[in-house]
Amino acid sequence: MDFGKFIDIVEDKVEIEYKDIPNFPVSTVEGHSGKLVVGRVAGKEVLVMSGRFHYYEGYSMQEVTFPIRVFSLLGIDKLIVTNAAGGIHPDFEVTDIMIIKDHIKIFDETPLRGKNTPEFGTRFPDMRNVYDLEMMNIVREAANEINMDIKEGVYYYMAGPQYETPAEVNVIKLLGGDAVGMSTVPEVIVCSHSGIKVLGLSCITNTLRDDTVDVTHEEVMESGDLIANSFSKLIVEFLRKI
Numbered sequence: 001m002d003f004g005k006f007i008d009i010v011e012d013k014v015e016i017e018y019k020d021i022p023n024f025p026v027s028t029v030e031g032h033s034g035k036l037v038v039g040r041v042a043g044k045e046v047l048v049m050s051g052r053f054h055y056y057e058g059y060s061m062q063e064v065t066f067p068i069r070v071f072s073l074l075g076i077d078k079l080i081v082t083n084a085a086g087g088i089h090p091d092f093e094v095t096d097i098m099i100i101k102d103h104i105k106i107f108d109e110t111p112l113r114g115k116n117t118p119e120f121g122t123r124f125p126d127m128r129n130v131y132d133l134e135m136m137n138i139v140r141e142a143a144n145e146i147n148m149d150i151k152e153g154v155y156y157y158m159a160g161p162q163y164e165t166p167a168e169v170n171v172i173k174l175l176g177g178d179a180v181g182m183s184t185v186p187e188v189i190v191c192s193h194s195g196i197k198v199l200g201l202s203c204i205t206n207t208l209r210d211d212t213v214d215v216t217h218e219e220v221m222e223s224g225d226l227i228a229n230s231f232s233k234l235i236v237e238f239l240r241k242i
């Protein structure tokens with residue numbers, strides 16, 4: 001899935017390679033540039049990550065969320081976090097975009113495990129308001145403006161990299177997950193710790209309704225490419241409104 005194209009619309013850009021930032025992790029995905037792009041979209045100052053870190057790649061949870069720590073120290077107070085996800089809710093179709101209203105991460109390590117750094121936040125951060133209601137409203141309005149039928153739901157975190165078994169899909173459904181994916185939640189937890197407001201958006205790249213249909217990385221990438229344009233439009237409209 002190539003959201004890398006999003007950086008093409010950033011104006012007045014300055015690019016900083018991850019390898020030139022002290023202690024920043026470097027992407028393991030081949031062909032991934034791995035850089036921060038600073039500039040302007042729809043008149044708003046943005047900092048875009050081109051290249052992302054996943055726990056399944058072997059990074060620690062602290063490495064996965066290191067960029068959020070940097071953003072916090074830079075004084076960034078709002079984050080738009082995006083991902084590819086498998087659709088579980090029966091109304092979700094491939095190429096839908098879902099506003100993440102909440103998430104579920106019952107298992108796996110959290111990035112906040114270990115000694116707390118009070119300069120960033122409290123030992124026991126609240127997770128009730130991390131998905132910002134105001135940003136959700138603005139993205140609803142933005143979707144309306146561009147005639148997009150945007151979905152909403154709960155994102156269920158799985159560490160991956162294997163996709164879910166049919167029995168796991170049933171459990172996720174029972175627990176209240178509407179879409180499932182392997183990213184985002186570690187970063188959102190650290191945002192909550194640091195008081196960064198989050199808008200989360202999932203691109204439904206495949207559905208998990210039919211046990212007889214395999215999920216493949218190719219399908220996920222292809223659907224992602226199909227969504228990329230409308231997704232960019234949504235983000236631009238959102239930035240225009242915020």
Ligand code: HPA
Binds near residue numbers: 182
């Ligand atoms: N499961 C987990 N992660 C995903 C999926 C999925 O079906 N699709 C895209 N990311």
